[in-house]
Amino acid sequence: MRILYTAHATATSGRNGYVETSDKHLMLELQGLDMPKKESGTATNPEQLFACAYAACFGSALEAVAEKQHVDVSNAAVTVHVSLLKEDTGGFRIGAEVDVAIPQLDTNTIQNLVNRAHEVCPYSKATRGNIEVTVKAEAA
Numbered sequence: 421m422r423i424l425y426t427a428h429a430t431a432t433s434g435r436n437g438y439v440e441t442s443d444k445h446l447m448l449e450l451q452g453l454d455m456p457k458k459e460s461g462t463a464t465n466p467e468q469l470f471a472c473a474y475a476a477c478f479g480s481a482l483e484a485v486a487e488k489q490h491v492d493v494s495n496a497a498v499t500v501h502v503s504l505l506k507e508d509t510g511g512f513r514i515g516a517e518v519d520v521a522i523p524q525l526d527t528n529t530i531q532n533l534v535n536r537a538h539e540v541c542p543y544s545k546a547t548r549g550n551i552e553v554t555v556k557a558e559a560a
Contacts, residue, residue: 435466467502467514474543475500478518481541485533493533496522499558514551518544521558530557 428442435452451463479498486493
């Protein structure tokens, strides 16, 4: 394989620390599990970051699949829900749900595109067999 791009990010102090990319385009405070309950404005958490990255990547995969089928998905909205799960054994896992809405298309067409995008998306490939991921078409 040929490397097309490599991103570099460093996190300090885990979930309650700080993360930044080497080019400084992304520099964020992290606020662990309390973040969703607080309205601090600037802090985020790893699940939110993963959801953003997965949504963007899946959207690009969807566009590539749709282009090959000559389908316009320019108004597609990809929403990824990433959940932090506590295992009965005391450990942690994540799970994800990918929802795709495309206003001008019917649900069956969207679901077919979503299924194909899930096959080619690099994030879907990386998570396959490692975490539970559900993909579905959403009525627009």
